[in-house]
Amino acid sequence: MRNALHLIAGSLVEGGSGGFDSLNPSEPTQIVAKAPLGTDAEVALAVNAASEAFESWRKTPGPGKAERLYAWAEAIQARAAELAEAIATEVGKPIGEAKGEVGRCVAILRYYAGEPVRPSGDVIPGLANGILQYSLREPLGVVGLITPWNFPMAIPLWKAAPALAMGNTIVLKPSEHSALCAHLLAETAVAAGLKGEFNVVQGAGPAGSALVQHPDVKAISFTGSDATGAKISVACAQLNKKFQTEMGGKNVAIVLADADLAQAANLVAAGAMRFAGQKCTATSRVVVESSVSGKFIEELKKAIDGLPVGNPLEMATAVGPVINQASYDKLNAAVKQGETIHQVAAPNTGYFVSPTVLGGVGPEHDLAQNELFGPVLTYLEAGSLDEALTIANQTRFGLSASLCTRDIRAALTYIDRIQAGMVRVNADTTGVDPHAPFGGMKGSSSGTREQGAVAKDFYTQYKTVQINP
Structure with a gap:
C-alpha cells in the first residue's frame, strides 16, 4: 500500500482533510493506495500554481517545451514495468494491455514533443495593398483535465501533452479509482522537470466540480460518463468556459x-x-x-x-x-x-x-x-x-x-x-x-477531437492581426 498525493507546484503534498482508499478490484480487501479527498482550497492552490507558471511556460521557446515533453517520455519509459504493474493492480487491466498503455504514453509524449516547433497560424492576403495580415494561435491559460480510471495514464497524457505543447498549464483531477496511477504519473512529471506547469489534485466529484467552477480555469477537457459530461457541459456553458467532453458509447x-x-x-x-x-x-x-x-x-x-x-x-x-x-x-x-x-x-x-x-x-x-x-x-x-x-x-x-x-x-x-x-x-x-484524431458523434462527444494535430484546436485560441502602413 502506498500514499497517493497531490502534485502542486512541483511538490508532492498530502491533503489536509479526509481521504479514501483505492482498492484492488481483483482482491477488494487489498488497499492499493490511500489518497486525500481534494478540497476547494487545494484545487485553488493547484490552479494558482498553474497560473503562476503560465506566463513563463507560454514564453518558453518551442525547443524548450519539446525538451520537457521528451524528458517526460523518457521518465515514463525508465519506469515502464512498475507503471504497468500499477495499472494492472489498481484498475484490473491485464498486464499485456497495461504494458501497451505505458508504451502509448511514451508515444504520445514523443509525438507532441514535435508540435511546439511546428508553424502555428497563417498569412492571410489583405483586400488592399500594403497590408500585412496574419493569424496566430495562442494558449488558453490554465486548463482543467478530468479523467477516468480505465486508461489511467494514457488519457491524462493525451490531454496534457497537446495542452502543454501549445503553451497551456494543467490541473488534473483523476478518477478516485486510479489514485496510485495518477501519483506515479505525477512522479514522472517531476522527474522530467515540470513544476507548476502540471499539477494533480486527487479526490472525488467535489474536487472536479471545484475545478470546473474556478474562474482562473479557462477550459475543461473531460472523459467519462455521459451523465457527468452533460453536467460539465451545462456548467461550462453557463460560465462561458471552453469545454470538451468525450463520453460513452454503444x-x-x-x-x-x-x-x-x-x-x-x-x-x-x-x-x-x-x-x-x-x-x-x-x-x-x-x-x-x-x-x-x-x-x-x-x-x-x-x-x-x-x-x-x-x-x-x-x-x-x-x-x-x-x-x-x-x-x-x-x-x-x-x-x-x-x-x-x-x-x-x-x-x-x-x-x-x-x-x-x-x-x-x-x-x-x-x-x-x-x-x-x-x-x-x-x-x-x-x-x-x-x-x-x-x-x-x-x-x-x-x-x-x-x-x-x-x-x-x-x-x-x-x-x-x-x-x-x-x-x-x-x-x-x-x-x-x-497521432490520429479521436472522438465521437451524437451523445458520445461535444464534437471536438482529441489526439493528432487537430488536438491543438481545443487548446488554443486564434488571434487575427492586421498591420497597416
Missing part, C-alpha cells in the same frame, strides 16, 4: 454474410471482452446478417472461450475484473434481462463478471441502447446491410463502429452511412493510433 460491430466468420468472431470477442469490456470503444452490440447467424455464433463461442479470465498480473489473462462493486452489481443485474447465448465462468473472488453474450431482445431494448461498460455483448440480427445500418444508428451514441466484410462496396456504403466518429473495417471497435 459501439456496434456489423458482420455480413461474406465476411471471414472466424476472423470476425475473434475481432468481436476481443472488442467486447478484453479488459472486461471497460473501454469507451468496446464492442457492446453485434449485428449479424441472418443467413450466417448460426455459423457465426459457433465461431463467437470458440473465440470467447479462447480469452482467459483471471488474474490481470498474469500475461495470459485477457479478461480481468470490473472496477468496483457498483459495476459488478449493475452488470450481474443486466445479464438477467436477456437470453444467454453464451457465458464463460469467472473467478468467485473479486469483481469478476462472466463474459456473456445475450440475445432475445430487439434493438430498442435497454441492453441494445445503454452503455454497460462490462464484458456483456448484445446479439442482434439483420436481413441486410441496410437493416444492419438502421439498427446500428438507432442509439443516442456515436463513438465507434466496425464492419466485417470482403465487399468494398459494402464497406464504402457503411463508411458513408454509419453515425460514428471512429469507423473501422475488418478490425474491432477499439483502438486508434496516438
